[in-house]
Amino acid sequence: MRQTWRWFGPKDLVSIDDMRQAGVEGVVSALHHIPTGALWSSEEIARRQSELSVMRDGSPSTLAWEVVESLPVSEDIKKQKGEWRAHIANYKQSLKNLRDAGIEIVCYNFMPVLDWTRTDLAYRTPTGATCMRYDFADFAAFDIHILKRGGAAGDFPEEVVAEADRRFRDMSDERKSELSRNVVFGLPGAAENFSLDDVRQHLAEYDGLSGDKLRRHLIDFLSEVVPTAEELGIRMCCHPDDPPYPLLGLPRVMSTEKDYRTVMDEIDSPANGITLCSGSLGARPDNDIPGMMERLGDRVHFLHLRNVKRETANVMGSFHEAEHLGGDTDMVALLAAVVREEKKRRDAGRADHSIPFRPDHGQDILDDLGRKAQPGYPSIGRLKGLAELRGIMTALEHPVEGITS
Template identity: 45%
Template sequence: MIKMQKTMRWYGPHDGVKLEDIRQCGVTGIVTALHQIPVGNVWEVKDIQERQEVIRKAGMEWTVIESLPVHEDIKRRGGDYQKFIANYKKSLEHIAQCGIKVVAYNFMPILDWVRTDQAYENIDGTKALLFDERAFIYFDVFLLQRPGAEKDYAQDRLNAAIAYGNTLEEAEKEKLYRNVLLGLPGSDESFTKEKVLELLDDYKGISDDELRKNLIHFLSEVAPVADKLGVQLAIHPDDPPFSVLGLPRVVSTENDIKEILSGVPINANGLCYCTGSLGANPNNNLVRIIEEHGNRIHFLHLRNVKREEGKRFRESEHLNGDNPMEAIVEKLLVLMQKNNTSLPVRPDHGFLHSFEGVEKYPGYSLIGRLKGLAEIRGLELGIAYKLQQTQT
């Protein structure tokens, strides 16, 4: 029975979680990126090989790039976008030369992800990531003060946000502001309110349809190159899977996935199947996505969420959330047997346990992810045994 390739994300030499710690979790593959290279610049072979050597010395292989970021000019199809597409192709050539076969990326404008609480406390004292629409609206309208933001929300949601904001002390408001902006690439830098509003202004007039056209144009350029090189591109769904800050979204729904994959119908144009991001939208059927697009799934992020009233969701235990993880893993195992291939998987996010103190990258504590990996591995073994029994 073919099993999934177990991997774990590592943010590089500055990550508080060391490679030797990750190896002791039982994974053979590392998911990482050259975060030190400015977005849009070419990844040179020597830099890729240098990182590969560090990982190999720790007894593992660099199996998935997450991510090779897409420059904002490409997303807007303006400025120097043609130069940045050419650079992306060159980076893919260098990546292939180094033997790495899977490249994850996203097409979310400005923010890579959004949460309003990086340390929501569970009943048992562990901490998790949470998105609360009330908090986000308060941030958008009253802290960031995005022009016209209040027009994007129904009055009852705006009233709920105001009531929420009235409960916050000044320090809590500052923390909320920082929490939301952690999703900005390079968020270790100091982003002023003026800078964020300037970035948002660049997307004025760009609708969902326009952004989708820009994505298809990008893929029509780079996917054939990747296909020729034997590299698989895996687009990550929007996180969260709905508009934030008035920005367009094009990888949030089942129909979005269909349009992207049919728009450039070659195998190299594929999906990073993230059960957490897709599962935050209750209208997405995660099992059906595997059934309809399984042959184009190149990378797996397995995590779970609990959805609450309104657009509020929190990370949950990997096997205890609103996503049917048992059915998902069974579908994935059947898919891999059918295609005679092993998909790379990583436990995505995890609870922060009190033993670890403060985490540098929210959601990426070692113990929380090790727990998720163990649960997924156990689930996989049990389902694999069941499938073998039914086949004999």
């Protein structure tokens, strides 16, 4: 397993020096300043590679940009409206430019309107650490009373609607503004920052789009770009929905093992793969994450290893970001499945036998609490998670006691 770390570019408060001291082997990054749908030029790609190649004192970092996260799919492509065909052409050329720069793994997602969604970005845990949290009743209060989406109350259980009503009545203006900012925070570091009016406009443009239709648009997109990726030797990998269920009356189509199997079978190519995110998928109690790795592992090209603690037993419910070994996903069982998959690949002579992973998200602890880095991406919290994951991985791969012995 190859240890990587997400970096948002020169403005990231977690530096290249921090990454080197954490002992990571490669960098996960993206050109967040380029508007979604636009071309990633060779010059911009080379600039990012140069930015991460040196430490503060000018010495070589020895790190390289190994995984793109994300080359975003535009809303026009998801809706098949507006400039979607031009955006697909730009996407294919961007893939060519990335491959020319030596990059082979490209992560993306197909979530409509909003990327990952949380109601709290600094929820205090009993230890004093803070983490991101999704509170189902707070989200309902936002959807029903702040966004005022038509028919929103019908998408929530009656008891949740009642609780949302109560919370909204007691909510200060400051909390209402904070909740709105948190929900529409969108993709971290992205060029777009949605306002409520932007969200309403996007929702109107998605009106009437069913889950089957959105999945068809995903398959149409992949039918266009996967042949290009396969020809180039690029491995594309779709990130799951986060949370993995419908939001704002919109369908979501990459939330379960069945969703992934459908798309993998429809576009049956090694270039059409999976970003297995144990946190996103783990927010649903009916997702068996180690089992998904066992059954879909040959198409897993990238791993996000994080954990969440579900606060209800329902498919749709509240959860918060837990310590990497402290949530509801059995991380030891998941890593054991990864190690077995890598052994299969080595035995089969696959060049991609080492699957890159990153310690995804993390709780803000110690000096993180004053650093105010990108929500979910603290320095020390991720280092702690990486150290825990690294320890499990080392034990599983040890020739005396491990799986590979």
